[in-house]
Amino acid sequence: MSKKKTKLRERSNVVQSKRRPRRRKRCPFTESGIKEIDYKDLDTLSQFITERGKILPRRITGVSAFHQRLLSSAIKRARHMALLPFVAEF
8 A cells, every 4th residue: 555655656756847837928018018908909909819709818818917808898899899700700
């Protein structure tokens, strides 16, 4: 029984040593100095939308919470104005 536990410990140490520390994602809006996100800037907005038309979460994009709120409202405004589709075409 004790041999089994030591093997598991050895394996977990190997897995932990192979992991590399992840680089922190930085907000692209903060880095470039953009303070306002315009709903008419479709090139910027389309970078944060999936092929299906969903808004990407900030854990994937690396956008700060403040800019994520502005971004989502700008995307929703652009959808309402028919600049962006609500869903993608099939």
